Amino acid sequence: MPQTIAFTKGHGTGNDFVIVPDPDGTLDLSDDQVAVLCDRRFGIGGDGILRVVRASAIDEGRELLAASTPSSGTVEWFMDYRNADGSKAEMCGNGVRVFVRYLVDVGWADLDGAPLNVGTRAGVKTVTRSDRGYEVDLGPFVVDDSGVLVRTRGGGAPRPGVGIDVGNPHVVVALPDDAELEGLDLAAQPLLQPEPPHGANVEFVVPSDPLVHEGVGSIRMRVFERGVGETLSCGTGVAAAALAVRHWAGPAAPDHWVVEVPGGTLGVRMPEVDGERHVLLSGPATLVYTGEVTLA
The missing domain is CATH 3.10.310.10 (Diaminopimelate Epimerase; Chain A, domain 1)
Incomplete structure (x- = not known):
């Protein structure tokens, strides 16, 4: 049976994404499905997919939660980022800002008075508001x-x-x-x-x-x-x-x-x-x- 899903289109300085809300982790997008969604002629078009999923509902997120400490802060949301060809990627600096903007706009998180931690395949990234919009700590390099x-x-x-x-x-x-x-x-x-x-x-x-x-x-x-x-x-x-x-x-x-x-x-x-x-x-x-x- 064909499946109909909701999406939001977003971008950070032209780096654009198809945002797919899946808080409970029930959606299993194949590489081909991701590639079609990101196709600029046959799909929505984007440089990648941002699946919005609770950290507790995805294996990589559960690994982060298991390794977390009281000093590292809580992590509710995981950014499951996929490139336009369907491959998984560790991180996306523009994507994580767009991801947080989406969470705030739909009321699933807020940045009023406190930073927001986001789980990624490159670890937990902390996002705050800034004069330019949003600032993400990418960590050590x-x-x-x-x-x-x-x-x-x-x-x-x-x-x-x-x-x-x-x-x-x-x-x-x-x-x-x-x-x-x-x-x-x-x-x-x-x-x-x-x-x-x-x-x-x-x-x-x-x-x-x-x-x-x-x-x-x-x-x-x-x-x-x-x-x-x-x-x-x-x-x-x-x-x-x-x-x-x-x-x-x-x-x-x-x-x-x-x-x-x-x-x-x-x-x-x-x-x-x-x-x-x-x-x-x-x-x-x-x-x-x-x-x-x-x-x-």
């Missing part, structure tokens, strides 16, 4: 400077990249100017040598001139997301790009950054939290429309 070569279609010789892990894997490549950034052919997936075991999102960045103004760094970026393709924005990719440029710039580099992507502008900061450096991402979250769709 890892910089891997061992070297990856990145080749794009028609881009000539491969370029070196730096690996950045912010709960999901990224490779960031520096470009000299806006002309090269705008001329990239990202219709095809960039080739990585060596290829990371689970693939990686690839960000291409150009520093602003000047790089730092009044203590805030500024860069532009384009991104190819694994399992999706080029997107207008990638939240974790924005964080990774800022971290990479900060790493290249050296110890005097600032801890506050503004990153321009084709879909808008996001903020990144790197404060010390409990003696460990974290990366936080801030930006808007927009809900566009709601509807119902019948699954094939």
Whole structure:
């Protein structure tokens, strides 16, 4: 029997998602169903699916609950994020803001006076309100400077990249100017040598001139997301790009950054939290429309 489900369409700086409420975890979407829902010609269209499910109703959420401590806070909701091809992903920085915006709008959570914890495959992420909309603490990060070569279609010789892990894997490549950034052919997936075991999102960045103004760094970026393709924005990719440029710039580099992507502008900061450096991402979250769709 065909099944009709409710959905909401949302986006964060153009990185768009089909939000599917499934609080009790009764919906089992196949990879093919996810791919059709995300198809921009035959489905609703989106860079991924955000299934809204209680942490107690999904295996990964129950694992988080079992490992939680009183100091880590409560986790009621789990963001089951799937890429547009149906594959599971660890995290999505734009997606988690849109996820929280949905929870607040439908009355399943609030941000009045307290942060909200969201379960993800990359652990628990804490979201608060900010001047830009919502800010998510992506947690600690890892910089891997061992070297990856990145080749794009028609881009000539491969370029070196730096690996950045912010709960999901990224490779960031520096470009000299806006002309090269705008001329990239990202219709095809960039080739990585060596290829990371689970693939990686690839960000291409150009520093602003000047790089730092009044203590805030500024860069532009384009991104190819694994399992999706080029997107207008990638939240974790924005964080990774800022971290990479900060790493290249050296110890005097600032801890506050503004990153321009084709879909808008996001903020990144790197404060010390409990003696460990974290990366936080801030930006808007927009809900566009709601509807119902019948699954094939």
